[in-house]
Amino acid sequence: MLLRIDHVGIACENLEEKIAFYRAAFGVTVVSQEVNEEQGVKEAMLHVADGEGGGSYIQLLEPTGPDTPVGKFLAKRGEGLHHVAYGVTDVTKAMAAMGGAGVRLVDEHPRHGAMGTSIAFLHPKDVGGVLTELVESPAPRPEQTKLKNG
Amino acid sequence: MLLRIDHVGIACENLEEKIAFYRAAFGVTVVSQEVNEEQGVKEAMLHVADGEGGGSYIQLLEPTGPDTPVGKFLAKRGEGLHHVAYGVTDVTKAMAAMGGAGVRLVDEHPRHGAMGTSIAFLHPKDVGGVLTELVESPAPRPEQTKLKNG
Numbered sequence: 001m002l003l004r005i006d007h008v009g010i011a012c013e014n015l016e017e018k019i020a021f022y023r024a025a026f027g028v029t030v031v032s033q034e035v036n037e038e039q040g041v042k043e044a045m046l047h048v049a050d051g052e053g054g055g056s057y058i059q060l061l062e063p064t065g066p067d068t069p070v071g072k073f074l075a076k077r078g079e080g081l082h083h084v085a086y087g088v089t090d091v092t093k094a095m096a097a098m099g100g101a102g103v104r105l106v107d108e109h110p111r112h113g114a115m116g117t118s119i120a121f122l123h124p125k126d127v128g129g130v131l132t133e134l135v136e137s138p139a140p141r142p143e144q145t146k147l148k149n150g
Numbered sequence: 151m152l153l154r155i156d157h158v159g160i161a162c163e164n165l166e167e168k169i170a171f172y173r174a175a176f177g178v179t180v181v182s183q184e185v186n187e188e189q190g191v192k193e194a195m196l197h198v199a200d201g202e203g204g205g206s207y208i209q210l211l212e213p214t215g216p217d218t219p220v221g222k223f224l225a226k227r228g229e230g231l232h233h234v235a236y237g238v239t240d241v242t243k244a245m246a247a248m249g250g251a252g253v254r255l256v257d258e259h260p261r262h263g264a265m266g267t268s269i270a271f272l273h274p275k276d277v278g279g280v281l282t283e284l285v286e287s288p289a290p291r292p293e294q295t296k297l298k299n300g
Contacts, residue, residue, distance in 0.1 A: 010278065018278055049152070056155045080279030128171070128229045
């Protein structure tokens with residue numbers, strides 16, 4: 001059911017500073033940067049690797065304000081690991097399977113994630129304290145296309 | 151420099167219960183289970199995916215006692231995401247590069263990780279609150295060999 005570790009989500013106070021750090025220390029590159037008003041975050045996807053199932057990324061998250069999920073996370077726990085996301089073929093089917101396994105969903109329907117993905121969050125209380133996200137990629141991503149073509 | 155997200159490390163109270171949960175909910179399989187006395191953990195590696203750079207895993211960690219790093223983590227923060235590990239080609243070279251980037255190392259020399267890997271932890275205070283591990287795989291892992299031969 002799980003295709004890959006799609007990304008780890010990391011909460012930070014200052015997105016630009018953290019992007020600069022990850023680029024300098026780990027040599028990773030930014031492949032997407034956007035504001036997700038629905039989730040109250042400014043986010044960047046930093047490319048780690050490609051695989052048959054899709055890419056793997058570090059997702060840096062800066063809240064748009066204190067009264068957002070990531071803003072509250074920072075106030076309570078400080079900067080650090082926020083969630084893990086696994087790639088799935090079909091997020092709607094995966095959500096149904098999760099419900100069947102007794103895992104509550106934060107979302108009733110898939111919502112929009114970074115880079116055109118469809119995503120759903122599982123309730124951390126049902127996954128041993130881990131905020132867990134399921135990610136369905138819409139189509140081959142630019143770096144996959146590049147790999148396939150050349 | 152980073153080959154892949156090798157694994158996410160998840161701290162839990164009861165390893166066997168959590169293994170059963172992950173198998174049932176996500177369909178992942180246990181590929182390794184061991185006690186690491188040096189790190190004070192009972193751990194299991196659950197296979198998520200293979201890629202050219204190596205496999206990706208969910209690592210479940212149960213402390214061998216309260217006075218261990220993971221035991222203290224559980225007492226302070228409860229069950230949840232503990233660390234993220236990235237695959238590297240050469241952990242010693244990667245450690246040197248980290249030092250050059252001003253990131254302190256928890257370990258002066260590589261230590262033994264799960265499944266015969268050589269690992270090193272970076273100081274979370276220098277990586278935005280994220281306990282970050284570098285992992286060098288010793289040789290093709292069983293499931294990679296299987297893939298290549300089959």
